[in-house]
Amino acid sequence: QVQLQESGPGLVKASETLSLTCHVSGGSVSSGIYSWHWIRQSPGKGLEWIASVSHSRKTNYNPSLKGRLTIRVDTSRSQFSLEILSVTTADTAVYYCAAVLTGGDYFHYWGQGSPVTVAS
Amino acid sequence: SYVLTQPPAVSVAPEKTARITCGGKNIGSRAVHWYQQKPGQAPLLVISYDGGRPSGIPDRFSGSNSGDTATLSISRVEGGDEADYYCQVWDASGDHPVFGGGTKLSVL
Numbered sequence: 001q002v003q004l005q006e007s008g009p010g011l012v013k014a015s016e017t018l019s020l021t022c023h024v025s026g027g028s029v030s031s032g033i034y035s036w037h038w039i040r041q042s043p044g045k046g047l048e049w050i051a052s053v054s055h056s057r058k059t060n061y062n063p064s065l066k067g068r069l070t071i072r073v074d075t076s077r078s079q080f081s082l083e084i085l086s087v088t089t090a091d092t093a094v095y096y097c098a099a100v101l102t103g104g105d106y107f108h109y110w111g112q113g114s115p116v117t118v119a120s
Numbered sequence: 121s122y123v124l125t126q127p128p129a130v131s132v133a134p135e136k137t138a139r140i141t142c143g144g145k146n147i148g149s150r151a152v153h154w155y156q157q158k159p160g161q162a163p164l165l166v167i168s169y170d171g172g173r174p175s176g177i178p179d180r181f182s183g184s185n186s187g188d189t190a191t192l193s194i195s196r197v198e199g200g201d202e203a204d205y206y207c208q209v210w211d212a213s214g215d216h217p218v219f220g221g222g223t224k225l226s227v228l
Contacts, residue, residue, distance in 0.1 A: 037217075047155075047206055047208075047219040047222070048219070049216055049219065060216055062216070063121075096163075100217075105151060105153075105209075105210030105217070106153040106165060106169075106208060106210075107155075107208075108165075110163060110164075111162065112161075112162055113162055
C-alpha cells in the first residue's frame with residue numbers, strides 16, 4: 001500500500017517561489033509502477049491537475065501554468081517535488097500529490113493535502 | 121481540451137436514489153472514474169472504469185456511461201453520502217487527467 005505525504009510552507013508571499021514535496025512510502029518512486037502527480041484545489045473550487053512525472057523522468061504540465069512549473073523526482077529521498085515560480089493569490093489552494101498506476105488512468109493513491117496561502 | 125460538465129448541486133431524500141451526471145462529447149467512448157470528497161479530506165475513488173467498485177465501496181454506488189453522459193448512482197442514500205463528487209477521464213492527446221467541475225450532493 002503506497003502512502004503519500006505532502007509537505008509545504010503553508011504561507012508564501014506573492015512573487016516568491018512555492019516549493020512542495022511529496023514523500024512516498026510503501027513503494028519505490030523509481031519502480032516504474034506509478035506516475036506521480038500534483039493536483040490542487042482552490043478554496044471552494046474543484047480539482048485542477050497541475051503536473052506529472054513518470055518513472056523515466058518524463059514530465060507533463062498543465063498548459064495554463066506551463067512556464068512556472070517544475071516537477072522532479074528525487075529517488076535518493078523517495079520523494080517528488082513541485083516548484084511554482086512567481087506565485088500570486090490565485091495560487092492559494094490545497095495541493096495534493098497523487099499516484100496513477102502506469103498504463104492506468106485514474107488516481108490510485110492521494111496524499112492528505114498541503115494547504116498553501118499566498119499573501120499579497 | 122476535453123471538457124466535462126457536472127451539475128453544481130444535487131439534492132435527494134434519505135433512502136432514495138441520487139443520480140449525478142457527467143457530460144462530455146462522446147464520453148461513452150472513454151473510461152470514466154468517480155471520486156467522493158468530504159470536507160477537509162482528499163478525494164476517494166468510488167467508481168473506476170465506468171462502473172467498477174474499488175474494495176470497500178458499498179454496492180449502493182454504481183456507474184454507467186453511454187453517449188454523451190456518464191452517471192454515478194447512489195441508491196438508498198444516507199447522510200454520510202453528503203459530499204462533493206467529481207468525474208474524471210484521461211485526455212490521451214495531452215496525456216493528462218481531466219476533472220469535471222464537481223457536484224455537491226445534499227441529503228434532505
